Amino acid sequence: MRVPFIDIRAHYQDVVPEIDQVTHEVLSSGGYVLGKHNKALEEELATLHGVKHGIAVNSGTDALRIAMDACGIKPGDEVITTAFTFVASVEVIVQLGAIPVFVDIEPHTFNIDPEKIREAISSKTRAILPIHLFGQLANVNAISAIAREHGLMVIEDAAQAVASHHNGAYAGKHGRAAGLSFYVTKNLGAAGDGGMILTDDDEVAELARSIRIHGMGRERYYYDYIGYTSRLDEIQAAVLRTKLTKLADWNARRGEIAARYLDELRSLDLRLPSIVAGNNHTWHQFTVRSPRREAMQGFLKEREIDSMIYYPVPIHYHAPYRRFGNGEGSLPETEAAAKEVLSLPVHPHMRDEQVEWVIESVAQFASPVGRPA
Numbered sequence: 001m002r003v004p005f006i007d008i009r010a011h012y013q014d015v016v017p018e019i020d021q022v023t024h025e026v027l028s029s030g031g032y033v034l035g036k037h038n039k040a041l042e043e044e045l046a047t048l049h050g051v052k053h054g055i056a057v058n059s060g061t062d063a064l065r066i067a068m069d070a071c072g073i074k075p076g077d078e079v080i081t082t083a084f085t086f087v088a089s090v091e092v093i094v095q096l097g098a099i100p101v102f103v104d105i106e107p108h109t110f111n112i113d114p115e116k117i118r119e120a121i122s123s124k125t126r127a128i129l130p131i132h133l134f135g136q137l138a139n140v141n142a143i144s145a146i147a148r149e150h151g152l153m154v155i156e157d158a159a160q161a162v163a164s165h166h167n168g169a170y171a172g173k174h175g176r177a178a179g180l181s182f183y184v185t186k187n188l189g190a191a192g193d194g195g196m197i198l199t200d201d202d203e204v205a206e207l208a209r210s211i212r213i214h215g216m217g218r219e220r221y222y223y224d225y226i227g228y229t230s231r232l233d234e235i236q237a238a239v240l241r242t243k244l245t246k247l248a249d250w251n252a253r254r255g256e257i258a259a260r261y262l263d264e265l266r267s268l269d270l271r272l273p274s275i276v277a278g279n280n281h282t283w284h285q286f287t288v289r290s291p292r293r294e295a296m297q298g299f300l301k302e303r304e305i306d307s308m309i310y311y312p313v314p315i316h317y318h319a320p321y322r323r324f325g326n327g328e329g330s331l332p333e334t335e336a337a338a339k340e341v342l343s344l345p346v347h348p349h350m351r352d353e354q355v356e357w358v359i360e361s362v363a364q365f366a367s368p369v370g371r372p373a
């Protein structure tokens with residue numbers, strides 16, 4: 001049975017009349033940038049995450065870069081983060097002239113290990129950038145405590161964590177600012193690129209709003225800052241607002257599938273993801289670990305089940321970022337995870353029989369007795 005890793009068209013199928021109507025309305029209106037849907041989306045997502053401001057931009061990458069810029073990250077500042085992430089988390093630090101300092105991850109969550117942050121702090125450290133990987137928040141309480149103790153900012157990479165929270169405190173509440181991504185494949189995905197900065201800080205919000213339109217001040221064509229062009233298209237804002245009405249249902253379905261995987265794959269010869277107490281996991285990815293993951297991926301492929309490796313190569317191994325790391329062996333948990341991780345399909349439009357086929361196939365491969373040759 002064919003099980004695609006994600007089914008983007010099915011997301012649209014869930015909301016065809018609404019999207020068709022709203023996109024037609026936007027196209028007919030002629031208001032294509034920074035219009036009423038942008039404003040409404042900003043308010044809706046800020047409300048969902050319990051923060052004062054949402055600033056919609058062109059991508060998750062821009063959300064992070066503009067958030068860091070508006071928070072005052074300057075050339076030469078050190079920003080503590082991890083190397084087990086999508087490249088954008090680190091790329092934006094370097095683009096601002098700042099220096100990424102890599103700290104290892106916790107093997108059970110793939111998120112930054114707070115125990116290892118202290119030893120990475122220097123006189124140049126300005127911020128910690130936790131990445132809430134795969135839909136689960138990093139250990140935000142421990143990170144905030146360390147940041148307070150050392151006078152550092154926390155800026156959250158919440159690209160994969162829209163609607164994720166820890167004991168009711170959502171992504172965006174644990175730092176000075178956060179960046180969300182609406183890339184097509186995200187839990188809340190646009191029909192293209194999009195992102196949003198979340199912040200409770202009025203000054204950061206005002207500066208971020210200015211930076212997204214070239215650093216323009218309150219008066220048109222007067223510039224206070226060197227910025228970028230990073231608006232969210234009005235049509236994308238309209239699409240995202242429509243999909244936002246389904247997000248809770250979609251995330252609930254992801255949760256149902258993940259719960260079945262956790263239950264029905266638990267006594268196998270592979271390591272399952274764990275949910276930290278107090279976290280609601282929104283299951284952007286369901287990522288297992290196996291020392292035989294290439295063989296598992298091949299085995300699943302033969303059964304027409306797609307799977308993905310997020311991420312096969314840690315950031316400190318890539319040529320442009322090598323100079324910021326300490327080479328092979330410096331981040332043992334990160335390096336081990338990169339060799340073992342495999343993400344299984346967990347998208348909300350999976351049918352029960354597809355979920356069962358994944359379970360049956362993984363169980364067949366990873367059975368503790370009678371492994372396939």
Ligand SMILES: Cc1ncc(COP(=O)(O)O)c(C=O)c1O
Pocket residue numbers: 059060061062064085086088089131157159160180181182183193194195
């Ligand atoms: C952890 C992380 N950070 C940042 C980004 C960048 O987001 P975008 O692709 O919207 O620019 C992504 C997107 O994949 C991501 O997964």
